[in-house]
Amino acid sequence: MNTQASICIALFSGLFFISDINAQISPEQAEASIEKQFATDSLQIAELFRLALTESHPYEWLGDMCKNIGPRLSGSPQAAEAVDYSFNLMNDLGLKTWKQPVMVPVWKRGERELAYYTSDDGSKGELNILALGGSISTGDEGVFAPIVEVTTWDDLEKLGEDGVKGKIVFFNEKMNPENLYTFHSYGHCVMHRWGGAVEAAKYGAVGVIVRSLNMRIDDYPHTGSMKYEEGIGQIPAAAVSTADAELLSDLLKNGKDVSVMMRMLCETLDDQESYNVIGEIKGTQNPENVILVGGHLDSWDVGDGAHDDGAGVMQSLGVIELLQKLNYKPKNTIRVVFFMNEENGLRGAKTYSAYAESSKEFHIAAIESDRGGFTPRGFHVDGNEAQLQKIASWEEILDKYGIHKVEKGGAGADIGPLKTDDNVLIGFVPDSQRYFDHHHSANDTFDTVNKRELELGTASIASLVYLIDKYGL
Secondary structure, eight states: OOOHHHHHHHHHHTTTSOOOOOOOOHHHHHHHHHHHHHHHHHHHEEEEEHHHHHOHHHHHHHHHHHTOOOOOOOOSHHHHHHHHHHHHHHHHTOOOEEEEEEEEEEEEOOOOOOEEEETTTSEEEOOOEEOBTTOOOOOOEEEEEEEEEEESHHOOOHHHHHHTSSSSEEEOOOOOOOOHHHHHHHHHHHHHHHHHHHHHTTTTOSEEEEEEEESSSSOOOOBBBOOOTTSSSSOOOOEOHHHHHHHHHHHHHTTTTTEEEEEOOOOOEEEEEEEEEEEEEEEEEEEEEEEEEEEEEESSSSSSSSSIIOOOHHHEEEEEHHHHTTOOOSSSEEEEEESSSSTTHHHHHHHHHHHHHTTOEEEEEEEESSSSSSSHHHHHHHSOHHHHHHHHTHHHGGGGGOOOOOEEEOTTTTTTTGGOOOEEEEEEOOTTHHHHHHHSSTTTTGHHHHHHHHHHHHHHHHHHHHHHHOOOO
């Protein structure tokens, strides 16, 4: 048997179905059948990529949303506009489309934040900060106090109340540049943004500033969600740009006493109704089985929310557009979900999961795109070993398109609640090197999205949907 045939048999092992199990066929006939199937699927996937690069519309849809609506924090007027825009897009593609009500938190940033530092040598300067999502206000007068720098929880504990009370805690852990996959660095540092205000308040701090989760040194502060805990006093929390974090740290290392004033007028209002936006093509054979593709429609309230996660939702809808252009009739229902409220509550994910459970639908697979619109690299798979190996076996047919990273890993926040013992959750993995230049910042704008990269990602996800629908998991 030749090498190509061996690859084909490995690729489609357990997938190729011979309708007459009693038929006697020779090894040569079996080999020819598998090679024919391999060739057919290769042509279909090649056509998906051709269509994505020449006739698809996710980039135009994303541009319309970013330029005409802008950032879409849950509960904002812009989020409501984005719901209607998305619903109309799905309708225009002829999908069965509906809005799923979701009660979401409402947090408003208010006036632009103000901050400056002073040191005992007489130097003074402005700081670039953004309130963390969910932070309380400082009040009109702001908060002015000495800062104390820490890198870890242990540093904070060693300082104790004597070193922290009445001060602003400055969390200055850098994202580790040694990790090739930058999300690993993010995952290690995000705990300070999320829980820093709680831990600092335990020792009597009056505020928190956190180094922005950004791999490069620039003037863009990066916001994100944070928490408070019942029974622990609430203190204001902000992110500071990496350039200003370096400045403050250098002053402190040189023995200077440094104080910071920050003024933030954010507020939390009552929850209000918003929506997940859902569209689907019914399966021709197993309509009760669902393959979901999705991302989150909401974004933070700075920038355009282009990479996080406008790119993801438009890629997800683009998957269905490509399958339509291919005239592919899926066996299973292909459903696209634009989740609401991933950034500060995951209410949309929880609402959809409850619906899926009550409706007794079986989600064969759920695929999430929420890592930016960059060049595709592969997929992270949350499933059993057999499911992982089956998806990995398709690398041979996808490798020419740059899809060579299929490995066990986290899939995505919005699809997480859908996990069962039988299904598979999959995270689309683009190149991660530039993602945190933009994440949660005013730098997450439409002009930073490359059209071809976005389209290649759309085709990559569509190819995986095609293979899962055709061969199962």
